[in-house]
Amino acid sequence: MERLRNAVVNFTWLAAPFVLLAAIWEAVAYAEVFPQKLFPTLQTVAVTFWELLVSGIIWTNTEGTLLRLVLGFLLAAIVGVTVGILMGRFRVIEDILLPAVTFGYPIPGLAYAPLFVLWFGLGDIPAVLLVGVASCFIIIVNSWKGVKAVKPVWLRAAQVMGAGERQIFWKVMIPGALPYILTGLRLGLAQAWRILVAVEMLMSVEKGLGWMIFGAQQFLNTDVMLSGIAVIGLVGVLLEKQVFERLERYTVVRWGMLTA
Amino acid sequence: MIVVWEVFARSGLFSEALTPPLTRIAKTAWQMMLDGRMEKNAAFTLGRVLLGLLCACLIGIPVGMLMGRLPKVERLLLPLLSVLMPIPSLAWVPLFVLWFGIGETTTFVVVVYAATFPVVFNVWTGVRAVNPLWTRAAMSMGANQRQLFRKVVLPGASPYVITAIRLAFGRAWIAAIGGELLASPVYGLGRVIFDAKEFLNSDVMMASLIAIGVIGLVFERVVFQVLEQRTVGRWGMVAMARR
Numbered sequence: 001m002e003r004l005r006n007a008v009v010n011f012t013w014l015a016a017p018f019v020l021l022a023a024i025w026e027a028v029a030y031a032e033v034f035p036q037k038l039f040p041t042l043q044t045v046a047v048t049f050w051e052l053l054v055s056g057i058i059w060t061n062t063e064g065t066l067l068r069l070v071l072g073f074l075l076a077a078i079v080g081v082t083v084g085i086l087m088g089r090f091r092v093i094e095d096i097l098l099p100a101v102t103f104g105y106p107i108p109g110l111a112y113a114p115l116f117v118l119w120f121g122l123g124d125i126p127a128v129l130l131v132g133v134a135s136c137f138i139i140i141v142n143s144w145k146g147v148k149a150v151k152p153v154w155l156r157a158a159q160v161m162g163a164g165e166r167q168i169f170w171k172v173m174i175p176g177a178l179p180y181i182l183t184g185l186r187l188g189l190a191q192a193w194r195i196l197v198a199v200e201m202l203m204s205v206e207k208g209l210g211w212m213i214f215g216a217q218q219f220l221n222t223d224v225m226l227s228g229i230a231v232i233g234l235v236g237v238l239l240e241k242q243v244f245e246r247l248e249r250y251t252v253v254r255w256g257m258l259t260a
Numbered sequence: 261m262i263v264v265w266e267v268f269a270r271s272g273l274f275s276e277a278l279t280p281p282l283t284r285i286a287k288t289a290w291q292m293m294l295d296g297r298m299e300k301n302a303a304f305t306l307g308r309v310l311l312g313l314l315c316a317c318l319i320g321i322p323v324g325m326l327m328g329r330l331p332k333v334e335r336l337l338l339p340l341l342s343v344l345m346p347i348p349s350l351a352w353v354p355l356f357v358l359w360f361g362i363g364e365t366t367t368f369v370v371v372v373y374a375a376t377f378p379v380v381f382n383v384w385t386g387v388r389a390v391n392p393l394w395t396r397a398a399m400s401m402g403a404n405q406r407q408l409f410r411k412v413v414l415p416g417a418s419p420y421v422i423t424a425i426r427l428a429f430g431r432a433w434i435a436a437i438g439g440e441l442l443a444s445p446v447y448g449l450g451r452v453i454f455d456a457k458e459f460l461n462s463d464v465m466m467a468s469l470i471a472i473g474v475i476g477l478v479f480e481r482v483v484f485q486v487l488e489q490r491t492v493g494r495w496g497m498v499a500m501a502r503r
Contacts, residue, residue, distance in 0.1 A: 013335045013336075014339055016336060017336050017337065017339050017340045018339065018340070020336075021340065034359055038358050038359060039359070102477065103473050103477065104473065105476075106430075106433075106472075106473060106476025106477050106479075106480050107469060107472050107473040107476060108433055108434035108437045108438070108472070108476075109434075110350075110434060110437055110438045110441065110450075111437045111441075111449075111450065111453060111468075111469055111472050112469070113441065114441070114453050114454055114456070114457035114465060115453070115457075115462065115465050115466075115469070117457065118457060118460065118462060118465075193346075193348065194348040194349075194350070194434070195348070195350075195434070195438075196348075197348045197350055197351045198348065198350035198351075198353070198438045198441075198442065201350075201353070201354070201442060202441060202442070209351075210351065213351060213354050213355070214354050216354075217354035217355075217357065217358060220358065222355065222358060225354060225355050225358075226355070228351070229347060229351050229352065229355070232347055232348065232351050233343055233344070233346055233347040235346075236345075236346025236347060236348075237342065237343065237346050239346070240346055
């Protein structure tokens with residue numbers, strides 16, 4: 001009985017903010033602060049959402065967005081981790097690339113979008129490239145810092161015990177730098193996700209959630225737009241909870257390099 | 261890096277209209293500075309970011325503090341925060357355009373939206389990260405709620421507040437450029453880039469990109485570094501802020 005009551009109380013607390021928000025939303029919608037067409041009631045949005053779900057439009061768009069996210073992120077991860085580790089390990093590469101990286105790092109990736117359109121045209125390839133470029137800087141910086149942060153004592157200890165260059169690299173440097181690299185990847189994926197939606201709007205890809213929202217704007221289909229935003233939020237939550245936290249639990253937390 | 265670009269630009273692999281040599285970019289940048297176009301647009305973008313950041317702090321810091329101090333507020337707002345936070349601010353742009361029209365308002369709202377969440381989140385984390393020993397010590401020495409808040413919690417959370425502002429600046433910066441690309445206000449560096457694309461003025465685009473990079477770098481390296489040194493650094497909390 002006690003547990004049941006606790007569950008009910010918890011649920012009420014969890015539901016309360018959403019109910020409150022929904023109530024405010026409905027009030028604004030019915031008061032017609034904005035025209036109804038621009039600020040649909042939640043019922044309309046729910047009905048549209050269901051229709052989009054049943055007809056499969058949401059699925060194909062989500063699929064397109066996720067595919068682009070994964071490809072762009074993979075590109076950024078491969079390039080970023082490699083460059084970052086090389087920069088941390090070889091002085092020459094660090095000297096050459098560090099100015100470029102420090103300069104490119106604070107430029108929002110989205111600012112390149114028009115340039116990429118000129119260079120590579122519209123569509124999927126420039127979108128993936130842009131997402132990759134936008135998210136690789138933070139991965140580079142973190143991997144580089146990670147290699148730099150490996151304790152010199154560990155390196156010397158390994159050396160004294162007769163480890164070769166290669167063994168030191170694989171057995172000491174990489175595991176030592178891994179918490180940083182993972183942080184970088186995590187931040188990179190978040191960055192890629194944040195920028196992807198806008199990239200889709202600017203690159204007019206064939207299908208994608210960003211494009212769905214942007215396309216619906218032309219026809220004043222605010223219900224479709226809100227459905228798209230809802231899906232985007234859902235995917236974002238899933239990415240954060242399922243992918244990142246799991247990744248961290250299985251690697252650095254298990255090795256005792258970070259406490260959960 | 262520069263050499264690679266020059267070779268690449270002059271090789272004619274892409275047409276020169278698309279990848280201008282550096283000399284031309286420099287010349288264009290200089291020209292834009294001289295006729296005041298660069299300063300004006302940069303000022304608009306930066307003003308938007310700073311104003312948005314200010315609004316975000318005015319909303320975010322109190323909300324974050326309340327969430328950290330009062331469990332009820334935390335329970336009420338945390339679910340909303342965790343649902344709204346992962347939605348990229350730029351996804352809202354088309355909708356905001358319909359609500360507020362194209363131009364200044366929409367861009368501004370997007371910047372505020374983008375900057376508020378990291379502020380709330382980090383301030384909240386900061387308040388919770390205040391060493392409980394300190395609060396208990398202060399309480400046993402007879403501090404009342406108000407003193408506790410002003411003398412212990414607020415300074416204790418300050419490294420996180422600085423981090424929050426720093427992060428929010430980055431987000432606001434991205435949102436401002438994105439907002440300018442999508443919501444087309446009259447002035448702004450993002451707008452310049454977007455317009456230049458229509459006329460294939462890739463030198464103007466590159467010059468604006470460089471301006472964006474320089475401003476971002478200056479803020480990250482100079483402004484925030486100084487801010488940190490003057491506040492948490494001077495109070496001897498920087499070791500905590502760094503890790």
